[in-house]
Amino acid sequence: MFASEKTFVDALANSLPDGAILALSALSFGVIGGLIAVLANRLWFRRWSERADYDNKLGDSAHTSMLGFTAFVLALLISNGLSTLSQTEKAVRAEASSIYRLGRELDAIGPSADAAKQALVSYAQNVAGDEWRRLATLPVSLSPLAQKNLDDLWTALRALPDKNGEAAPLRPDVRAELSKLTSQIETFRSARLSAATVNIPDDFWILLVLFVIAASVLSGRDTARHFGIQINMMHMSAIGLAVGMVVILDNPFRGETRIGPEIIGQVWTP
Numbered sequence: 001m002f003a004s005e006k007t008f009v010d011a012l013a014n015s016l017p018d019g020a021i022l023a024l025s026a027l028s029f030g031v032i033g034g035l036i037a038v039l040a041n042r043l044w045f046r047r048w049s050e051r052a053d054y055d056n057k058l059g060d061s062a063h064t065s066m067l068g069f070t071a072f073v074l075a076l077l078i079s080n081g082l083s084t085l086s087q088t089e090k091a092v093r094a095e096a097s098s099i100y101r102l103g104r105e106l107d108a109i110g111p112s113a114d115a116a117k118q119a120l121v122s123y124a125q126n127v128a129g130d131e132w133r134r135l136a137t138l139p140v141s142l143s144p145l146a147q148k149n150l151d152d153l154w155t156a157l158r159a160l161p162d163k164n165g166e167a168a169p170l171r172p173d174v175r176a177e178l179s180k181l182t183s184q185i186e187t188f189r190s191a192r193l194s195a196a197t198v199n200i201p202d203d204f205w206i207l208l209v210l211f212v213i214a215a216s217v218l219s220g221r222d223t224a225r226h227f228g229i230q231i232n233m234m235h236m237s238a239i240g241l242a243v244g245m246v247v248i249l250d251n252p253f254r255g256e257t258r259i260g261p262e263i264i265g266q267v268w269t270p
Contacts, residue, residue, distance in 0.1 A: 033215075040216070085257070095188035109160065141193075157178050
């Protein structure tokens with residue numbers, strides 16, 4: 001899809017529930033597929049109303065192949081979407097775990113780590129609020145507010161004193177653990193951006209549309225009665241349902257079927 005079509009689909013997926021997206025996709029493909037079949041019959045196949053058995057067999061074979069190619073491409077796209085959703089949710093939960101562990105370490109240090117803890121809390125809040133919204137809409141981007149929180153966190157960690165009043169010195173292994181957890185948070189954050197930008201290549205969409213059009217054209221080989229037209233539209237609607245699933249799964253941070261921001265936003269909520 002081109003940029004304008006991607007923007008339209010993105011806005012649609014963010015504004016409509018999943019059921020409405022599936023219904024709209026099924027209806028669109030059913031109506032358009034049926035219309036293409038009727039037009040193909042009237043404008044093209046009626047020129048050759050007399051056909052040999054070999055021609056009919058060849059048409060049936062080509063029609064079946066086009067439907068098979070369409071199903072194969074859709075299966076790949078849906079499988080990729082489900083895999084991305086699952087892997088991204090796992091990474092988000094790991095990020096939430098790192099945030100919680102870092103907060104626990106900072107609490108154990110005491111008052112000298114208050115600035116770092118506040119930066120961490122603000123980071124979690126801005127990720128759940130501003131950054132999640134940015135990841136769900138085009139153009140996908142990370143939150144500058146969350147980035148500032150991370151910068152403040154690093155600054156506060158570097159400023160931690162070797163000793164905290166009368167407490168024991170801050171051991172080197174503790175500093176190393178704080179840096180490790182913060183680095184993990186940054187890595188998981190980059191992974192979230194990658195998951196949101198791994199869009200389906202335009203070539204796949206073009207291939208899918210061409211297969212669907214070819215299958216619809218071949219459905220018009222013979223003049224269909226009302227029953228045949230209804231069957232063809234139901235067939236195309238089923239393909240439309242699968243396309244709707246691809247749209248729903250295309251971005252793991254968008255729509256109803258998404259990874260919820262509360263995983264990070266409520267990391268300290270009991």
